[in-house]
Amino acid sequence: MSSDMDGTMLLGVEGIKKTILYGGTAEMPRFITGTKVTFHFRTQLCDDDRTVIDDSKVTGVPMEVVIGNMFKLEIWETLLTSMRIGEVAEFWCDVTHTGLYPLVAKSLRRIAEGKDPVDWHIHSCGMANMFAYHTLGYDDLDQLQKEPQPLYFVLELVKVQQPSEYDRESWALNDEERLKAVPLLHGQGNKLYKLGRYQDATNKYKEAIVCIKNIQHKEKAWEAPWLKLEKMGNMLTLNYCQCLLRMEEYYEVIEHTSDIINQHPGEMKAFYVRGKAHIEVWNEAEARADFERVLDLDPGMKKAVKRDLGVLNMRMEEKNEEDKVKYKGMF
Incomplete structure (x- = not known):
């Protein structure tokens, strides 16, 4: 049996022919859900010149996919899991497997160009958009989008890492794992905050917020599961804002807290954190209004608010002194 035939049989999937160009080493790697696979790919048309469409070696950055993570071009998972480390193989795939390639290639090219892979400005329904030729x-x-056709994928398997062998970034987690990651990230953020490592803490809070948003957008807005996630997200955002206060990013704090207040006018802590930011940028009226709202929502905050109003009065006096000095020379 030729190795060519052997490869084709091995995959057991219609519409794929495999030819091994360079044999890999050792036994077959273990591919399970969560296995991270690093590989180079070259995509070619099935014309006489075998025209190259994409080649990851040109950008120099290999591709990574996590098995079972719903990568858009599912067929690549099938192809990769038939390979050994170091193997280079050519796969001919018919149209049933290559239809989504133009979309995936667009994302990959945008990433290689250092752009955001998602076009956030295309608001109408994504799928409808794709079919209305655009x-x-x-x-x-x-x-390729207009006339789908078979393609050759030449893949080189570089590295296979089991879930325990690499630091799984949050994009590589499924929803259940994302939810489990949130309290851990939250705790790490709090610890870093206490140590005064505010920048590091913001990164942990941000990662946790991304996890929550990823799950939340699959829920129905304003229903119980969505609200539960919203609450968690707001709490993390406010922790993130506390870090920003320490980092003197006051306007960003005002922006984030105002977003929360617009959606949830009863969120006492958001008013409190926003009030603190207003103090630092001498927005006296806004700070007083926010602290009044805090006391309406939670009279138990009286002591804290009194202390903050003391800080506000001191800030305003300092500013008045500075202004006096500044304007004195003008008249």
């Missing part, structure tokens, strides 16, 4: 921003991909 340019992907690359002529060759537009062509």
Whole structure:
């Protein structure tokens, strides 16, 4: 049996032919949900010249996918899991497997160009948008989108890491794991905050917020599960704002807390944190209004608010003194 045949049988999937160009080493790696696979890929048309569409070696950055993580081009998982480390193989795939390639290629090219892979400005329903013929921003991909065709993928398997062997970034987690990660990240953030490492703490809070937002957008807005996540997200955002206060990013604090207040006018802590930011930028009226709202929502905050109003009065006096000095020379 030729190795070519052997490869084709091995995959057991219609519409794929595998040819091993360079044999890999050792036994087959273990591929389970959560395994991270690093590889190089070259995509070619099935024309006489075998025209190259994409080649990760040109950008120099290999591709990474996490098995079972719903990567858009599912067929690549199938192809990769038939390979050994160091193996280079060519796969011919028919149209049933290559239809989504132009979309995936667009994302990969945008990432390689250092752009955000998602076009946030396309608001109407994503799928409908795709079918109403609309340019992907690359002529060759537009062509492929209009006339889907079989493609050759030449893959080189570089590295296979089991879930325990690499630091799983939050994008590589499924929803259940994301939810479990949130309290851990929250705790790490709090610890870093106490140590005065505010920048590091913001990164942990941010990662936790991203986890929550990722799950939340699958829930129905304003229903119980969504609200529970919203509450967690707001709490983390306010912790994040406490770090920003320490880092003197007052305007950003005002922006984030105002977002929360607009959605949830009863969120006492948001008013409190915003009031503190207003003090630092001498917004006297706004600070007083926020602290009044805090006391309406929670009279138990009286002592804290009194202390903050003391700080506000001191800030305003300092500013008045400075202004006097500044304007004295003018008249």
